[in-house]
Amino acid sequence: MSENDIDPNKYSELRSIYKHYIDSYIALYQLKTEKEEEIKDIYQQIKTELIDSKTYPPKKIIKDILCIVPYNNRYTKSYLFLVKHISDDYHVTDIRNVEHISNFLFYKEYGIKLDKSDDFEKINSENLDIHKENTIYRAIMYNDLERFITFTEMDGFDKDQKLKSSLYPNFHHIVYSLLELCCYHGAVDCFKLLRTKFQSPITQTCLQLSFLGGNPEIMSECLKYQKPNRECMDYAIISHNIDFVTFLMNEYNKFINLDCCAVHCNLDAFLVYFDQTNDVDKCFVYSVMFNIPSLCEYFLSTGANINEKDIDGKTALHIAARYNCIETVELLISHGANINEKNKDGETSLHIAANNNSKETAELLISNGANINEKNDDAGTALHIAAFENHKETVELLISHGANINEKNDYGETALHVAAYNNSKETAEILISHGININEKDDDGGTALHNAVYYNYKETAELLISHGININAKNDNGRTALHVAVYDNRKEIAELLISHGANINEKNNDGKTALHTAASNNSKETAEILISHGANINEKDEYGQTALDTATFFNHKETAELLKSHDIKINKKDNGGTKRSSNCSIL
Numbered sequence: 281m282s283e284n285d286i287d288p289n290k291y292s293e294l295r296s297i298y299k300h301y302i303d304s305y306i307a308l309y310q311l312k313t314e315k316e317e318e319i320k321d322i323y324q325q326i327k328t329e330l331i332d333s334k335t336y337p338p339k340k341i342i343k344d345i346l347c348i349v350p351y352n353n354r355y356t357k358s359y360l361f362l363v364k365h366i367s368d369d370y371h372v373t374d375i376r377n378v379e380h381i382s383n384f385l386f387y388k389e390y391g392i393k394l395d396k397s398d399d400f401e402k403i404n405s406e407n408l409d410i411h412k413e414n415t416i417y418r419a420i421m422y423n424d425l426e427r428f429i430t431f432t433e434m435d436g437f438d439k440d441q442k443l444k445s446s447l448y449p450n451f452h453h454i455v456y457s458l459l460e461l462c463c464y465h466g467a468v469d470c471f472k473l474l475r476t477k478f479q480s481p482i483t484q485t486c487l488q489l490s491f492l493g494g495n496p497e498i499m500s501e502c503l504k505y506q507k508p509n510r511e512c513m514d515y516a517i518i519s520h521n522i523d524f525v526t527f528l529m530n531e532y533n534k535f536i537n538l539d540c541c542a543v544h545c546n547l548d549a550f551l552v553y554f555d556q557t558n559d560v561d562k563c564f565v566y567s568v569m570f571n572i573p574s575l576c577e578y579f580l581s582t583g584a585n586i587n588e589k590d591i592d593g594k595t596a597l598h599i600a601a602r603y604n605c606i607e608t609v610e611l612l613i614s615h616g617a618n619i620n621e622k623n624k625d626g627e628t629s630l631h632i633a634a635n636n637n638s639k640e641t642a643e644l645l646i647s648n649g650a651n652i653n654e655k656n657d658d659a660g661t662a663l664h665i666a667a668f669e670n671h672k673e674t675v676e677l678l679i680s681h682g683a684n685i686n687e688k689n690d691y692g693e694t695a696l697h698v699a700a701y702n703n704s705k706e707t708a709e710i711l712i713s714h715g716i717n718i719n720e721k722d723d724d725g726g727t728a729l730h731n732a733v734y735y736n737y738k739e740t741a742e743l744l745i746s747h748g749i750n751i752n753a754k755n756d757n758g759r760t761a762l763h764v765a766v767y768d769n770r771k772e773i774a775e776l777l778i779s780h781g782a783n784i785n786e787k788n789n790d791g792k793t794a795l796h797t798a799a800s801n802n803s804k805e806t807a808e809i810l811i812s813h814g815a816n817i818n819e820k821d822e823y824g825q826t827a828l829d830t831a832t833f834f835n836h837k838e839t840a841e842l843l844k845s846h847d848i849k850i851n852k853k854d855n856g857g858t859k860r861s862s863n864c865s866i867l
């Protein structure tokens with residue numbers, strides 16, 4: 281479309297139409313109160329404008345709120361309080377794919393695990409109490425200069441100390457300096473002290489975080505030393521401060537990231553992008569992420585291509601499927617969206633729905649002609665993807681609609697193989713109950729049991745064994761599951777396999793038993809288990825070597841001593857009377 285096709289007043293008109301949505305999310309992202317009454321006022325606004333108006337379901341609002349916490353963590357308890365009100369009033373008890381740290385904090389505060397699939401054992405709780413009383417981080421959070429000075433004057437104060445905490449953005453990749461934390465919290469007084477007294481350097485991260493902290497003095501100072509990059513614009517979008525967004529766009533020619541706008545519900549910035557670029561097709565593709573069908577309808581009415589793709593080859597239907605936007609999916613299909621269109625990875629919308637457990641969307645796609653057995657670039661079907669992610673409901677749906685349960689991907693793997701190497705135990709059980717070939721082998725000759733054992737998934741291994749999988753099946757290298765377990769010193773799984781009848785003296789293609797493998801890898805504990813269950817300690821491989829020969833060759837002294845202590849016969853020569861070759865195969 282040409283620029284002349286766009287009404288210059290459309291921005292104002294669209295902003296007026298979606299004012300309630302925009303204002304509600306500004307209230308959430310710019311929340312600056314810990315007072316219960318003020319939080320209740322925000323809740324009432326969200327309830328009236330978004331939930332009760334049927335604009336957004338309660339689950340979506342809760343996910344959105346929990347997503348904000350790392351970007352405005354001073355008010356974490358306020359956000360958790362809001363979520364508790366919504367979950368109580370609308371009886372929301374189970375939500376998938378919520379912000380990991382926020383889910384954990386909600387559980388700590390209220391004893392409720394919203395995303396029941398979340399594994400809290402992976403949480404590093406070391407740096408979750410950093411904002412408690414009498415910490416330097418709390419002083420920064422509240423811009424408490426007096427207390428901050430006290431900390432800086434203590435013996436041993438480290439002006440260069442760094443913080444890694446999941447309470448802050450990108451904690452997997454970034455450790456934050458004290459000055460950077462001042463920028464995040466807008467703590468201008470603490471910021472000035474660090475600059476004047478300690479000459480703390482202004483980094484690119486300082487500038488980025490200043491757009492979250494929102495303090496003009498800090499931002500202005502940072503701009504003297506650093507130039508804005510894409511992350512600055514992303515944080516400006518997340519801040520929901522449209523002045524920051526337009527400033528970066530106009531003064532530094534930074535483009536608005538539409539994906540960031542949609543993920544963080546910044547429709548205002550999205551409309552500014554549309555106003556500046558008049559890119560109807562691109563805006564249409566990303567508009568579906570807001571899950572506002574009338575917005576998509578608007579772009580379609582102005583001539584948007586229903587099958588337009590983004591840089592990753594995703595259509596609007598792909599994106600709507602990812603976010604389980606049912607009404608939007610229905611709208612797109614009604615306008616003729618190609619239901620089997622593929623992205624750059626060869627995935628259809630059904631693949632995307634399966635990956636994100638968008639069961640309702642998957643059902644809608646199937647009922648409208650989606651090819652249930654379509655393969656992506658790895659020859660994976662939607663069933664493979666759902667099985668890998670352990671999305672039980674979607675797996676059941678796909679099977680009930682005729683998905684080929686024994687279909688293989690490019691690696692020769694069935695959905696059961698895939699489920700086994702991601703510990704998707706429940707999904708594996710469903711697949712078995714529907715008749716999948718439990719002993720099917722992949723292109724390397726491995727069964728699902730080989731996969732479960734390799735990744736040390738004991739429960740999944742137990743399930744497969746209980747349903748009769750061949751415990752002594754060999755892969756193309758002649759290795760049984762026991763060989764695999766011993767190779768990585770998986771003691772518990774080795775015992776499990778032995779207790780269920782694994783042949784302890786089975787040999788691989790090089791004539792090696794599990795004990796040979798234990799010896800070559802110095803798996804002393806597993807070797808003890810094998811010996812205690814009757815492994816033949818004098819068994820020779822095809823090179824005439826015993827397990828002790830192997831342990832000695834690799835100088836694995838502890839394992840060698842163990843083998844000697846069991847009266848193993850020391851063989852100095854192989855069957856041909858020659859000394860052991862140094863290039864013989866060990867595994």
